[in-house]
Amino acid sequence: MDKPFNNKAWFLVLPVFILVAISAIIPLMTVVNYSVQDTFGNNQFFWAGTEWFVEVLHSQRFWDAFLKNIAFSATILVIEIPLGIVIALSMPKRGIWVPFCLVLMSLPLLIPWNVVGTIWQVFGRADIGLLGYFLDWLGISYNYATNAVDAWITIIIMDVWHWTSLVVLLSYAGLVSIPEAYYQAARIDGASKWKVFRYIQLPKMNRVLLIAVLLRFMDSFMVYTEPFVLTGGGPGNSTTFLSIDLVKMAIGQFDLGPAAAMSLVYFLVVLLVSWVFFTVMTNLDADAPEKGVQD
Amino acid sequence: MFELKNISKKVGDGYHIRDVSLRLEKGSLNVLLGPTLSGKTTLMRLMAGLDKPTEGDIIFNGESVLGVPVQKRNIAMVYQQFINYPAMTVYENIASPMRISGLSKSDIDKKVRSAAELMKLSEFLDRTPLNLSGGQQQRTALARALVKGAELVLLDEPLANLDYKLREELRVELPRLFAETGAVLVYATTEPHEALLLGGNTATLSEGRITQFGKSISVHNNPVDLSTAQIFSDPPMNMLNVKKSNGEIEFEGEKASLPQELVSLPDGNYKVGVRPHHIQLVKPSEDTLTVTAKIATTEITGSESFIHIEKSDYQWVALTHGVHRVDIGETVPVYLNPSDFFFFDGHDKLVASPARLQGENN
Known part of the structure; x- marks a missing residue:
């Protein structure tokens, strides 16, 4: 049966998506994650909002x-x-x-x-x-x-x-x-x-x-x-x-x-x-x- | 008057230009016709003074200009590529040579506007060249050459990169525009029909030598030798070797009688040139040489058909009007009328051209 649309294209895009995710998006999002939280180690995070940005821009x-x-x-x-x-x-x-x-x-x-x-x-x-x-x-x-x-x-x-x-x-x-x-x-x-x-x-x-x-x-x-x-x-x-x-x-x-x-x-x-x-x-x-x- | 006296240009061991002499009159249009690498551009560079000849002299208005640097010679040159100053507007581009020569502002303005008018550029004066179409870019370059008031204008295949319609248009306008300036106009081209359409004089160039110089039509009709005939024919002239004896010629076993005026040619072997449109596929009423040949390929352009045919080692092209449906590989008779023949002797010199063309010599 001929389907005019199918989802095969996603499989073709997937490798590139994974590569870009590993090399760019995930690290960037980690940085974003750190920038809005505070941590004292032990993997404990506290929401800090824009505090760090304000601090950086005023330093x-x-x-x-x-x-x-x-x-x-x-x-x-x-x-x-x-x-x-x-x-x-x-x-x-x-x-x-x-x-x-x-x-x-x-x-x-x-x-x-x-x-x-x-x-x-x-x-x-x-x-x-x-x-x-x-x-x-x-x-x-x-x-x-x-x-x-x-x-x-x-x-x-x-x-x-x-x-x-x-x-x-x-x-x-x-x-x-x-x-x-x-x-x-x-x-x-x-x-x-x-x-x-x-x-x-x-x-x-x-x-x-x-x-x-x-x-x-x-x-x-x-x-x-x-x-x-x-x-x-x-x-x-x-x-x-x-x-x-x-x-x-x-x-x-x-x-x-x-x-x-x-x-x-x-x-x-x-x-x-x-x-x-x-x-x-x-x-x-x-x-x-x-x-x-x-x- | 612009005169080249026995000029040669030697590069390494070879000659790019060999012993060229030409006398070009003021206000005349002169076509340099020759295939690629025949030396047209080299010759133009020598004429302009961009290069120096290794031998010979160049005389302008009675004086040698060999020692005069190119910027002092008052020449203009237009190239196959569209050469304009990329960051200047069309107006500034046209004005640039006059700015360097130091004309007053109002004079420059007047000249720029009238040249732009002639070249149909008036509405584009504020644009930069890259925002113009190819034809407009080339017209800007031509306008620049026009306003300069140069005594020698060199056009090196100026229309080659333009589309068909623009080329036709500009080809008609060009000679007229430059003729009014009284300049010596030199126009290089690879296309024989362009030389004919432009009129004026034609110098045929082959391997760095001028083979013939004269009125375009007379060079076309009475080429002095084989290479001139070949250069001045597109598609190339068809060649065949014939043997003449008594009032007859013989080609590959086929015979035909010669017209009256050719009977007096000395007997012997000749090379014969036939223009493509003189190879006929339909038997004409006159007495002809009939040759059976094989059809190799055909190119149909609409109003004309080019039929490539083969006969033993010979490869010919026949140009016929209308669309002819012929089958590739088929063997057909073709008809050649000896009164259309150009006869060349053993040294490739012309010994007889078709009688009806001889009256058009001058």
């Missing part, structure tokens, strides 16, 4: 860390995006050096966070690190373990070293997709190098740059490993970003309730800012496809 500690995150992400974006574009522009478009450059650019991306952290941690040490020793020899006082500015600079350099390549590769992909005829047309018009960049390369790259900005923002806003490996959030609280504070609160102090509330706020902030970024940048991109005829 100076949270906003300090939050501001550090904002400052860090902003600095990273301001450095990495222009630097990545400049490097991409100076890479060869064809020839035997292309694969060489691409591999060179991909190398930092292949190194795990904590290894990058360790590399720079050792590199920057004044007693045995090449960089630290050299700076010391030059008479520049540099010590990330005691000086907050040095610690910040080190973390920023780490991130730039680690992730500028991503911006380079994305920009490069955008650049090589520009047909040669555009450059010819610009030459015939007598356009300067800057004008070629401003009116051809940049508009043609804006989509990949949008992705680069989004990825770099999300990633840098969730910075954890580098400051953790370098100084564990110090000196003092100078590199205690939200993620580090969160771990301290949850695992160090075992304040599960406030930590859960904080991680939810943290998650929502990343989501919200990414969404704002995306909407603003797609609107700036005047070529909204729904407006006109596409072919």
Whole structure:
């Protein structure tokens, strides 16, 4: 008998549903569960309502860390995006050096966070690190373990070293997709190098740059490993970003309730800012496809 | 006047352009006709000054322009792809070359609006190119070339990426629009019928050489050699090797008598070219060469049918009007009239073309 509808589809969706449940929904709901309850161990829970959220949003500690995150992400974006574009522009478009450059650019991306952290941690040490020793020899006082500015600079350099390549590769992909005829047309018009960049390369790259900005923002806003490996959030609280504070609160102090509330706020902030970024940048991109005829 | 003097472009060991000489008059329309990779784009790049020839000279208004950089040459170029500044509006795109040359604002505005009028872009001036259809994008690029007042306008297969109807429309408008500017217009295409429809002059290009240059219709009717005939025929001209003796030709055992004007050809072997529409499936009243051939495939376009036929090692295409129902694999007689034949000698040079076309030489 032919049934136009049956429930077979559920069986096909089930594996994906189970996977997503295990990997995302269940952990998230656990966090939600913790964020509205209080526990003193022994698996005893007491309803706390929005108490933890109120506490987190009113705590100076949270906003300090939050501001550090904002400052860090902003600095990273301001450095990495222009630097990545400049490097991409100076890479060869064809020839035997292309694969060489691409591999060179991909190398930092292949190194795990904590290894990058360790590399720079050792590199920057004044007693045995090449960089630290050299700076010391030059008479520049540099010590990330005691000086907050040095610690910040080190973390920023780490991130730039680690992730500028991503911006380079994305920009490069955008650049090589520009047909040669555009450059010819610009030459015939007598356009300067800057004008070629401003009116051809940049508009043609804006989509990949949008992705680069989004990825770099999300990633840098969730910075954890580098400051953790370098100084564990110090000196003092100078590199205690939200993620580090969160771990301290949850695992160090075992304040599960406030930590859960904080991680939810943290998650929502990343989501919200990414969404704002995306909407603003797609609107700036005047070529909204729904407006006109596409072919 | 724009003149190429024996220019060549050597890349590595091979020539991309070999010993090309051309004289193009002001206000003339010149078609570069050749298959893909025949060197049309390379030649255009040399004309524009985007590349330098390895040999030869380029003369513009009596002076060599080889040393003049491309942005100072006052040329315009339109490509097969629709090339516009992506972040600028249509208005700004059309205005861009004039902005660089420093015209006054009101002059620019006037020119942009009149070009937009001609190209039917008036209502789209505030849009960016990606919000336009392909045809409108290409018209923007053409408008930009038009307002520039360039002395040399290079159009590199400008209509190839457009749909059929737009192509027809623009093909009619283009020569007229640019003729008014008095520029030397060069138009590259792979399509023989486009060269004929545009009129003007045609230079046929084969493997980097100009095989012939002259009025489009006369190049078509009297190609100097085999490769020109092949380039200027779509579908390709059908070839057969014949033996001429006395007043007769012989092909694969079949014989036909020649028309009066061809009897005087020296006896011997010739390559013969026949245009697809001259292979007839219905026996005509005249005396013809009758060949039995096998039908390989047929393509029916509605008003016309292309019938691919095979005869020993020869593969021909017959173009017939109307829809013909023939069975694939069937053997049918086809009729070739010797007065439609183009005769080529052993060096592929034309020795005789159909008599009725010779009057149209000039």
